[in-house]
Amino acid sequence: MAATDEGRLRWRCRRGMKELDILLARYMDERFCAAPPQEQEAFRRLLEIQDPVIYAYCLGSERPPEHLAVLIERITAHPSAGR
Numbered sequence: 001m002a003a004t005d006e007g008r009l010r011w012r013c014r015r016g017m018k019e020l021d022i023l024l025a026r027y028m029d030e031r032f033c034a035a036p037p038q039e040q041e042a043f044r045r046l047l048e049i050q051d052p053v054i055y056a057y058c059l060g061s062e063r064p065p066e067h068l069a070v071l072i073e074r075i076t077a078h079p080s081a082g083r
Contacts, residue, residue, distance in 0.1 A: 012047045020051055021057060027075045035074075042071045 056062035
């Protein structure tokens with residue numbers, strides 16, 4: 001991914017909610033570049049969704065659509081021990 005594309009995507013991770021900022025930035029830092037293209041595209045689509053809906057998906061109070069379910073699991077996964 002080109003640096004400008006990554007920069008734009010990181011900017012889109014900056015939301016109006018601190019909790020989402022942390023979760024989305026961590027996903028970008030730890031998983032995005034190594035993720036398969038379909039997961040990267042799902043992440044881009046997720047960023048089009050309004051903050052309260054993403055937050056509800058992450059909290060588990062709302063079930064995400066099937067094409068986003070695995071991505072939400074990865075975003076909300078706790079960092080591995082030893083980090």
